[in-house]
Amino acid sequence: MGWKLKRFNELTNQELYEILKERTSVFVVEQNCPYPEVDGKDPQSYHLFKEENGEIISYLRVLPAGVSYKEASIGRVLVKKEYRGQGLAEELLRRGIDFIHVELKEDTVKIQAQDYLRKFYGSFGFKAITETYLEDNIPHVDMLLQTEL
Structure with a gap:
């Protein structure tokens, strides 16, 4: 079916159900x-x-500036295990970053990344701004992407 980007109130009940199901499967059950x-x-x-x-195979949420941090943020990044x-x-992360830059007109993106993904996010230009710390018993690091718009 392809890529979709929606505000919360634009999601169908089925889409919201599938999103929450996949997020729970990955971040609560799998981990x-x-x-x-x-x-x-x-x-x-x-x-x-x-x-x-009808399945959500890849997902992230974009949090506008002021929701989690003073900067815009990306979170709950997942790809269903089979995919x-x-x-x-x-592709998912590139689309999320582009949306923040182009549509939200934000030049800075802050994330809380699982430490084992530091290199992955670094390949997009994110830089660690904290030491590794435990969040819910999983090593994390805060990272920042700053781009000139």
């Missing part, structure tokens, strides 16, 4: 990490995802 996945930030966010046969290793994560 064995009980934490508040539904954190109250979805209504203020943009939701970028790719659907195939990993096909370049979807790179």
Whole structure:
């Protein structure tokens, strides 16, 4: 079906259900990490995802400046297990960053990345701005991308 980018109130009930199902599958079940996945930030966010046969196979949310940080942010980046290793994560992140730069007109993006993905995010220009720390018992690092618009 292809890529979609929607505000929270534009999501269908089915799309929202599938998004929350996949986020829970990856971040709570697969990573064995009980934490508040539904954190109250979805209504203020943009939701970028790719659907195939009614399934969400790739997803991230864009949080405008002021929602999580003073900067715009990207979070909940996932590719469904069966679709990993096909370049979807790179395309997903590129689309999310482009949306922030072009549509939201923001030049800075802050993320809280799992430490093992530091190199992946670094390949897009993100730089670590903290030491590694534990968040929900998973090593994380805060990273910043600054671009001249």
